[in-house]
Amino acid sequence: MFETALTYLVESDDGVETTLTGSILTLLAWLLIPAIVVAGYFQRALAATNAGEPAPPFGDWGGLFGEGLRAIGVVVAYAALPVVLLGAVLASLLAFTVETTVVTDAGVATDPRAVVEPVASADPGLLGVAVVFGGLALAGVTGLVAWYVLPAALARLAVEGRFGAAFELRELASVVATAPYATGWLLALAVLVVDGAVVGALASIPFLGWALAPFAIFYFTAVAVSLYGQGYREATRAGGREAAGDRRTVA
Template identity: 40%
Template sequence: MFNDSINYLKDSDDAAKTVLIGGILVIFGFLIIPALIVQGYTIRVLRRVSDGDTEAPVFSDWGKLTIDGLKAAIIVLVYSLLPAILAVVFIGGGVALMDRAPFIGGFVALLGSLLTFVVGLAVLYVVPAALVRFAEKGTMGSGFEYESLVPIVRDREYATGWLLALGILVVAGVITSAIAVVPLIGWLAAVFLGFYAQVTAAYIYARSYAEATEHRLREGPEVDDTRPAV
C-alpha cells in the first residue's frame, strides 16, 4: 500500500498540472474558497480510491469541489466540537477555580487536559473514516452513521492504514518545516510537497477503509470481535 500511495498521484496523466494547481490553491488557502476546493479534491480522491479507481482525479467541476469541501469541513468541525467543549469546560473551569481552590482547580484542569487529548486523538482517528463514508454516500449525515463506522474503525486494516498515513504526514511535516526555512524556493517546495502528502494520505485512508469493508464482508459479522484494531 505504501508504494501505491506514493505513486498514486505521480503516475497519473496530469500529475504535474494537478500538483501545480493544488499547490497554488494551498498558497491562497487563507481566502477560504481555495482551501475548500483542495478539501473537495481530497474527497474526490477518497471517493475514487474507495471505488477501486487507481487513476488520480483532476481539478474539474470546481463548483462541485467547493461544495464537497464545505460539507467535509462541516463534518470535521462537528467532530472537533467535542474535544473543544471538553477543553473549555474542564481546562477553562479548572483555571477559573485556581484563584479560590488551587488544588481542585489544578486537578480539574489536568483531568480536562487528559480527556481533551484522548478524545482529540479519537476524533483524529475516526474523522478519515467519516470522510470516506461521506465521499461514498454523498450525504453529510453518512459521516455520522456510527453503526457503520464503528466496525470499520475497529478493524485492523483501517488501523494499520491510519498509522501509515499518520507516519507519512508526520515525515512530510518534518521535511516541509526543514525546507521552508529557505527563502521563497524552499517555502514554495514545502507547499507543493504538503499537498502531495495530503493526497497520499487520502489514498491510504480510502484504501484501508475499503480493505476493512472487504474484510467484514468476506468474513462476516460473526467474526467482528476476533480481529479488533484496539
C-alpha cells in the same frame, strides 16, 4: 498499500497537471476559497480510491467547493467536543486558581463597596485538582478518538454523498476497529510527520523553499488521503462485505 499511495498522483493520466494545480491552490490557501476547493478535491480522491480508480483531475469547480464545505463541516463537528471539553477544563482551572476576597479591616468586613481583589494561585484543593486533571485526560482521549475516526467519517461522506453518513456511528465502528483501517491510519500518520519535517526544512530556505513547500504539502497530503482511502476500502470489504459505494452501484 504504501507503494500505491506514493505513486497515487503521478500514475494518473493528468498527474502532473493535477499536482501543479493542487500546489498552486495550496499556495493560495490563505484566501480560504482555494483551501475549500482542495478539501473538496481530497474528498473526490477518497471516493476514487474506494472505487479503485486513479487520482481524479481537478474539474467541476463548483462541485469541488461544495464537497469541500461539507468536509470542513465534518471536521468542525468532530473537533467540537474535544475543544468544548478543553474549554470547560480551562474555565474550571481559572475558577479554582483565581478567587475574590473582600478587603477587611481588623477582621471585620468593611463597606460593601470595598474593593474586590483577585488572589492568584489559591489552593484549589484535591477535588479541584482531580476535576482539572480528569477533564484534561477526558479531553485528550476524546481528541485522539476523534482524530482516529475522522478519516473514516470523511471517507463515508465521500462514498455515500450524504452529510449524515459521516456520523453513523455503527457503520464507522465496524470500519475503525479493523486492522486494514488502523494500518492505513498509522502509515498516513507517518507520512504527515515526514511532511511536517520536509515543509519545515523548506520553509527555512527563502523564496525557493517557500515556493516548493505548497507542492510538498499537497503531494504528501494526497499520499495520506490515498492511505486513508485504501484502509477504508479494505476495511469495508473485510469478511466478504462490499463497500457502501458498490452496494449503491448494484442497487
